[in-house]
Amino acid sequence: MPRPILATVHLPALRHNLDRARQCAPDARVWAIVKANAYGHGIERVFDGLRGADGFALLDLAEAERVRALGWRGPILLLEGVFEPRDLELCSRLGLWHAVHRNEQIDWLAAHKTHTPHRVFLKLNSGMNRLGFRPEAFRSAWARLGALPQVEEISLMTHFSDADGPRGIAHQVALFQRAAGDLPGERSLCNSAATLRNAADPLAEGLPLAADWVRPGIMVYGGAPDHPQRTAADWNLQPAMTLASRVIGVQDLAEGETVGYGSTFTAPRTLRIGVVACGYADGYPRHAPGGLETGAPVLVDGVRTRIVGRVSMDMLTVDLTPVPQAGLNSEVVLWGRSASGAVLTIDEVAHAAGTIGYELMCAVTPRVPFGVDAG
Numbered sequence: 001m002p003r004p005i006l007a008t009v010h011l012p013a014l015r016h017n018l019d020r021a022r023q024c025a026p027d028a029r030v031w032a033i034v035k036a037n038a039y040g041h042g043i044e045r046v047f048d049g050l051r052g053a054d055g056f057a058l059l060d061l062a063e064a065e066r067v068r069a070l071g072w073r074g075p076i077l078l079l080e081g082v083f084e085p086r087d088l089e090l091c092s093r094l095g096l097w098h099a100v101h102r103n104e105q106i107d108w109l110a111a112h113k114t115h116t117p118h119r120v121f122l123k124l125n126s127g128m129n130r131l132g133f134r135p136e137a138f139r140s141a142w143a144r145l146g147a148l149p150q151v152e153e154i155s156l157m158t159h160f161s162d163a164d165g166p167r168g169i170a171h172q173v174a175l176f177q178r179a180a181g182d183l184p185g186e187r188s189l190c191n192s193a194a195t196l197r198n199a200a201d202p203l204a205e206g207l208p209l210a211a212d213w214v215r216p217g218i219m220v221y222g223g224a225p226d227h228p229q230r231t232a233a234d235w236n237l238q239p240a241m242t243l244a245s246r247v248i249g250v251q252d253l254a255e256g257e258t259v260g261y262g263s264t265f266t267a268p269r270t271l272r273i274g275v276v277a278c279g280y281a282d283g284y285p286r287h288a289p290g291g292l293e294t295g296a297p298v299l300v301d302g303v304r305t306r307i308v309g310r311v312s313m314d315m316l317t318v319d320l321t322p323v324p325q326a327g328l329n330s331e332v333v334l335w336g337r338s339a340s341g342a343v344l345t346i347d348e349v350a351h352a353a354g355t356i357g358y359e360l361m362c363a364v365t366p367r368v369p370f371g372v373d374a375g
């Protein structure tokens with residue numbers, strides 16, 4: 001019998017979350033962001049759930065090839081553009097659209113021999129200061145691209161640094177408008193946080209913020225981009241991944257006994273704990289705290305309890321007090337949905353461990369088998 005750990009990708013949740021993006025931006029087309037192997041879910045596994053998107057955006061050319069291999073004929077966007085000149089051949093062959101964020105990429109395009117002109121997304125650095133042309137260089141880049149026979153259409157994009165936080169996006173939107181407001185072409189500005197928040201509280205009447213393309217990533221997978229300020233339930237998002245295991249051992253601790261490496265947890269009273277087949281070698285965060293009051297949350301037989309003691313490579317330990325009926329083989333949901341329907345969001349576990357849901361979903365390790373819940 002295989003080790004009882006399984007990650008399940010929920011296609012109905014992906015469809016629901018994609019619909020939520022559409023509801024938030026009804027006039028826009030939706031890029032489903034599937035970079036990092038669909039945020040750790042697996043491109044091939046999520047494809048059926050996300051095929052209702054208008055396009056797939058990612059950054060790895062091998063991943064773009066995988067999306068085409070699935071039979072997808074619609075748009076695919078390379079969010080970081082090409083990394084070297086010969087990547088343009090693949091763009092021509094597979095009809096990939098690509099971001100252009102620096103001058104060398106324009107040089108490469110100018111030297112590229114192709115029968116099919118490319119659609120490009122010219123990226124403005126509106127304050128994130130990672131990729132993109134600064135406002136003063138944006139127009140000349142646009143003019144250079146526009147003069148190339150290799151370019152069929154230029155769209156405009158930028159990326160927000162603070163869509164999920166208190167600083168917000170207004171300063172970047174204003175800069176985008178100043179730098180590019182009068183240029184023709186389709187626009188793509190919003191990630192999940194901007195898509196959700198703009199729908200809930202529009203920044204400015206008439207501003208084409210959610211047009212023409214939105215780029216939701218985390219929300220499609222059921223994560224709240226601004227947890228804990230707003231939760232997945234607040235945004236009406238459903239978990240697209242469940243990481244579940246089972247209790248493979250039970251210990252009855254006497255008061256004063258400790259559990260796990262470093263004896264970091266001491267039972268304050270007699271305590272029944274479950275030993276769960278999941279550890280940091282599965283992608284569960286080692287720094288998740290243990291403790292009766294402050295431990296990272298977990299669902300045992302659909303009931304919320306907490307981990308106690310240190311997370312080790314292959315196991316972690318949980319307090320069974322709130323679930324007296326639980327025992328060997330009981331279902332343990334590390335994040336996602338239990339058989340009973342109870343939900344523990346990945347955001348809560350990430351928050352307890354001092355990280356974000358994005359990181360945890362991307363970090364499930366190859367030894368964890370995956371299944372697909374087709375609904």
Ligand SMILES: Cc1ncc(COP(=O)(O)O)c(C=O)c1O
Pocket residue numbers: 033079159190191192193215216217218219225
């Ligand atoms: C350019 C770009 N657009 C959109 C996204 C999606 O962001 P989120 O997952 O926060 O929706 C990302 C992710 O980092 C990105 O890099």
